[in-house]
Amino acid sequence: MNSPLRALRCAAAAARAAGRLMLRQRAAPKKINRQSRHDIKLELDVRCQKLIEKTLLRSFPQSAVLGEEGLAGRQDAPLRWVVDPIDGTVNFTYGVPHACVSIALQERMAGGEFATVAGVVYDPFCGELWTALRGGPARLNGRVIHVSRRKNLAEAIVSIGFAKSRASLEENLPVFNALVRRVRKIRMMGAAALALTYVASGRFDAYVESGISLWDIAAGGLILECAGGEFWRQPLPDGGKFRMIASNGLLRAKLERVARAARKTS
Numbered sequence: 001m002n003s004p005l006r007a008l009r010c011a012a013a014a015a016r017a018a019g020r021l022m023l024r025q026r027a028a029p030k031k032i033n034r035q036s037r038h039d040i041k042l043e044l045d046v047r048c049q050k051l052i053e054k055t056l057l058r059s060f061p062q063s064a065v066l067g068e069e070g071l072a073g074r075q076d077a078p079l080r081w082v083v084d085p086i087d088g089t090v091n092f093t094y095g096v097p098h099a100c101v102s103i104a105l106q107e108r109m110a111g112g113e114f115a116t117v118a119g120v121v122y123d124p125f126c127g128e129l130w131t132a133l134r135g136g137p138a139r140l141n142g143r144v145i146h147v148s149r150r151k152n153l154a155e156a157i158v159s160i161g162f163a164k165s166r167a168s169l170e171e172n173l174p175v176f177n178a179l180v181r182r183v184r185k186i187r188m189m190g191a192a193a194l195a196l197t198y199v200a201s202g203r204f205d206a207y208v209e210s211g212i213s214l215w216d217i218a219a220g221g222l223i224l225e226c227a228g229g230e231f232w233r234q235p236l237p238d239g240g241k242f243r244m245i246a247s248n249g250l251l252r253a254k255l256e257r258v259a260r261a262a263r264k265t266s
């Protein structure tokens with residue numbers, strides 16, 4: 001990747017453009033394309049992704065896009081953008097102003113694996129833009145950010161995400177049940193990319209979820225690592241989903257112990 005800064009600026013411009021569209025559509029009736037028991041897909045998700053694709057592919061015509069709303073560009077390209085056009089779609093649909101745009105740039109490595117080299121998360125409701133380039137600091141609206149230093153679960157705020165499938169809910173419930181008694185506060189905010197950037201910013205101390213998708217975590221995971229945090233994830237057998245513990249690095253082992261014990265006794 002010969003111009004990571006140009007890529008970051010391009011991703012930030014795309015995220016801001018999609019964020020503006022979200023704000024314009026905030027009070028408008030929402031057209032639902034598809035829904036299931038725990039999920040909603042809006043027509044606006046698709047419109048935001050198309051807008052992001054246009055911006056990214058105009059500047060990087062040789063790249064690919066892997067988005068929550070589908071694929072675009074050359075899928076064999078050495079660079080791919082991983083895009084969640086609206087992370088927190090259910091919040092957005094219900095008028096809860098906690099949703100964001102998430103864009104990561106990944107580079108294809110020898111062996112076909114991808115490494116994330118740039119990440120942008122934009123919350124249009126608060127006007128907060130998180131950015132990171134691998135190897136550099138993480139920034140919020142241009143200012144360098146760091147994870148918290150809290151090392152005891154008893155003083156931690158831990159965010160939990162409940163993904164969309166029944167299996168992931170059942171896996172997370174015992175973890176929730178155990179953690180809620182151990183930590184200062186549990187938070188369930190409904191936008192994974194923002195939960196990751198909140199850990200990166202030291203607002204939360206950790207975020208745990210199982211059954212999460214790549215587009216929810218690719219940008220936020222890099223931003224967290226660049227802010228000094230630890231982004232542990234494990235691919236799940238059911239295609240493209242992950243189990244993850246994102247933390248300030250001081251709490252991961254403790255969280256893992258609680259989670260493992262909770263799942264074993266459930």
Ligand code: IPD
Nearest residue numbers: 087088089161162163190191192
């Ligand atoms: C969802 C949100 C939610 C998380 C789910 C995600 P979406 O993303 O990030 O907080 O718990 O796992 O799928 O569907 O709103 O883009």
